[in-house]
Amino acid sequence: MELNQFFEDILTDKTLVSMVASNPRKKQNECKRINIKPVLIRNQYTLQFESLINNKAFHENLSVDEAAEKIIEDMRANFKNIYIKTQNHEYQCMVSKKGKLTCKKKEIEIASFSLSHDRKKDYIIPDNEKCDFLIELGVMDDNGKVYKKKYDKFRQINKFLEIVDGTIDYENINGSFKIIDFGCGKAYLTFGLYYYFHNILNKDVEIIGLDLKEDVIDFCNRTSENLGYENLEFIKGDIVDFDSRSDIDMIVTLHACNNATDAALVKAVKWNVDYILSVPCCQHEFFNKIDNACLAPMIEHGLIKERLSSMVTDTLRVLYLNNEGYEVKLVEFVAMEHTPKNIMIKGVKKGMDVNAAKMKYNKFKKFWNLDDLFIEKYHNEEIGNEY
Ligand SMILES: C[S@@+](CC[C@H](N)C(=O)[O-])C[C@H]1O[C@@H](n2cnc3c(N)ncnc32)[C@H](O)[C@@H]1O
Structure with a gap:
């Protein structure tokens, strides 16, 4: 799969729910992880990048084109893995040093999804998305909604x-x-x-x-x-x-x-x-x-x-x-x-x-x-x- 095309397609499709770039290429990378999510800012579809540096989060809001350029560059230079959720699919991808992309793709269903800027805190495992062990252990219902009494x-x-x-x-x-x-x-x-x-x-x-x-x-x-x-x-x-x-x-x-x-x-x-x-x-x-x-x-x-x-x-x-x-x-x-x-x-x-x-x-x-x-x-x- 071609790296640039893949990210441009994912981002222009506007069905993205979240992306997490992790596993830095170099130990000394200051940034250990980037979380990306779409948000509506003044009615514009925008990608919010949250970079984790020394346990602090730094935010940047980018247009689709800018976001595609940034994530392609980051994946080539800084990170080996990226986990992507769209409203219909989940991708676990690896990018080699030479920029070769390999992905495992799985169909998923997102129960409900909001682009509002003040969406609740982003969790590593989010609410409103099916997660098998949380359903099995009775923390979420079958649609991925966390039960109120299990929120803690x-x-x-x-x-x-x-x-x-x-x-x-x-x-x-x-x-x-x-x-x-x-x-x-x-x-x-x-x-x-x-x-x-x-x-x-x-x-x-x-x-x-x-x-x-x-x-x-x-x-x-x-x-x-x-x-x-x-x-x-x-x-x-x-x-x-x-x-x-x-x-x-x-x-x-x-x-x-x-x-x-x-x-x-x-x-x-x-x-x-x-x-x-x-x-x-x-x-x-x-x-x-x-x-x-x-x-x-x-x-x-x-x-x-x-x-x-x-x-x-x-x-x-x-x-x-x-x-x-x-x-x-x-x-x-x-x-x-x-x-x-x-x-x-x-x-x-x-x-x-x-x-x-x-x-x-x-x-x-x-x-x-x-x-x-x-x-x-x-x-x-x-x-x-x-x-
Ligand atoms: C309060 S629960 C915590 C369970 C889980 N770690 C959590 O945080 O949700 C403590 C558990 O430690 C187990 N435990 C206590 N002493 C133990 C020991 N010496 N060896 C193995 N398990 C032990 C108990 O049986 C109990 O299930």
Whole structure:
């Protein structure tokens, strides 16, 4: 297929719903993704480009001709993949260095579509467009409309995928990307991850969801089978006992209870995974351990102590990961009004200065009088006596 002609046809046809250019050709590309959507501005059909640079969005509104010129140039110079939705078709395309375009085309049906400029936020997986796993899991109806009572879940899945998108260096993925979701529960986010890698990015992915609950695992495996999602498998088991058969690229652990998060972090360190995304849940261990005479007034009241011990737990987890060579950022996962358990620990293996990190770690532990910690004992058991 001829690249210039393809984009000119798609854009002049005016049935475009959205385009996402991703997978930068060079690691040092400032712009990691471009989202394109049609909007009506003063009654003119216009293409809005949203470029994501350093996690900030920059907007540009272009005519059809200007947009065609820009996207052709961007695909030749900057991006390898583009995902396109029109009102009737979905295209997953790759553009080679030499400008050769290869596309997989599928028929789809968009339930309803509006060009209004103030359309609601653009989600990676949009509302009003059929998405198989969201229909199967009862988040959308058969026409692709998100149920009102499921909107928070829908938003959470999209927010999670935005974080994933801003974390992974796609350039350095070789072969199939392997993920384990520890404490996957009903696996909305695990299915979301699979859909994102497989359907949107067109990348090979293998995902395992692990959970203690047999009924949940049976449900997830049935759902995966119904959807025909290959290489998405659910296993019943405890994180502590789980051992991986192959190299893992990313560990996800979202709201796994208490020390299950610590066990997941230790496994990630043991397997030397590149990426860790972890949203802790209840943190009981430190509640009975933190102690500091100067901060006694904060420890006297159960409510404050509980929040404080959560923050101390998560800070120690950050320092633990720094110790093990991870650069860590904390991001808000969902808005505070939905749950206070909304801090995501985002770790990327970078080979940090572990000596400085170790000093910080020890000082912090001493300040809070922390000893005999699960994460340390488990680390020593699994990896060797470091703590
Ligand atoms: C609150 S749910 C979160 C589910 C999902 N990750 C999410 O965010 O929607 C926590 C899940 O972690 C599982 N879990 C807790 N401890 C675990 C452990 N040690 N090993 C495996 N799964 C565990 C529980 O069975 C439960 O399904």
